[in-house]
C-alpha cells in the first residue's frame with residue numbers, strides 16, 4: 548500500500564511557453580512513513596504534492612494511493628477518495644468568519660458526517676491538537692502555531708489515511724515549527740497516518756522525516772533514508788542542503804601547505820560519541836588542534852563532524868589520513884563550498 552507515482556509527469560501549457568514542472572517520475576512512499584520532499588523554489592515540490600490528491604491532473608502516468616488508481620476515478624469517486632487525503636498549507640487556509648470550533652465543524656458538515664456525533668468529533672479533534680481552550684476563539688486572535696493546529700484538526704476531521712503538508716511550518720518561528728513537527732510526528736505514530744511534507748529547510752527534514760526525496764528542476768534527483776542523506780549525500784544539490792547543518796569554514800588565518808592541513812572527520816553511528824581524538828593524539832607525532840565540531844542526532848542516531856588543523860611532517864599527515872580511511876565508522880568529510 549502507500550503512495551505510488553508511476554511515470555507521472557506534469558507540464559503546464561501557458562500562452563507562449565510550456566513549463567515542465569515535473570518530469571517523468573516514479574516514486575513509492577511507504578504506508579505509515581513520513582516522507583519529506585526538499586528542493587529550492589520552483590523545483591516542482593508543490594506540483595508533485597498536489598498530484599497525490601489530484602488537485603493537479605498528471606499530464607501522463609498514474610497516481611495510486613493505498614491501492615486505488617486515482618486517475619481512473621470519476622469526479623464523484625475522486626471527491627470521496629480525497630476525504631481520505633488531508634492537506635495542510637503554509638497560509639493555514641482557515642475561514643476567518645468562523646470560530647475554531649466552527650472551522651472544524653464545517654469540514655465535517657461538508658462531508659455529511661453523522662450530525663449526532665459531530666460535536667464529539669470536533670471536541671476530540673480539538674483535544675488531539677491541544678486547542679480545547681481556544682474552541683470559541685476567532686482565527687484572527689490565534690498565533691501562527693495555533694492556526695496551523697486548527698488546520699491540522701480540519702485535515703484530520705475525516706480520518707484520512709494520508710496527510711499532505713505544503714510548507715506547513717514555513718510561516719512559523721523556529722520554536723513553533725518544532726512544536727508543530729512534534730504534533731505531526733505524534734499523529735503519524737499514534738494514528739498511523741502516512742505523511743508527505745514539502746519544505747525548503749533541511750532542519751524540518753532532520754526533525755521529522757523517515758525518508759527524503761531531493762528535488763531539482765522538476766526531478767527527484769536523490770531519495771534515501773534521512774540519516775544516509777545527511778551522512779552520504781550524493782548529488783551536489785543535496786550536498787548543498789546538508790552542508791547547512793555543519794557550516795564549517797576553514798578559518799582565514801590558516802594557510803594550508805604540505806605540513807599544515809585541515810582535515811574534517813565524519814563519525815558515523817555510535818562512533819560519533821567515541822573518543823577518537825585521543826587515539827589520534829596518541830598514535831601520531833603531529834600537532835593537532837580542533838577548529839570546529841558538532842554532533843547531530845538524526846532519528847536518534849548520532850552523526851559527528853570534527854574539523855582539525857594538523858601540523859607536522861607531511862608523511863605523518865598522510866599516515867593519519869590512511870588511518871582515518873582504514874578505520875571503521877569514521878571517514879574524511881568533504882567541505883562543500
Ligand SMILES: Nc1ncnc2c1ncn2[C@@H]1O[C@H](COP(=O)(O)OP(=O)(O)OP(=O)(O)O)[C@@H](O)[C@H]1O
Nearest residue numbers: 559566567568586587588589590591592593594595
Ligand atoms: N498552475 C501553474 N501554471 C503554470 N506554471 C506553474 C503552475 N504551477 C506551477 N508552475 C510552474 O511549475 C514549476 C514548479 O513549481 P512548483 O510550485 O511545483 O515548485 P516548488 O518547488 O513547490 O516551488 P515553491 O517552493 O516556490 O512553491 C515552476 O516553474 C512554476 O512556475
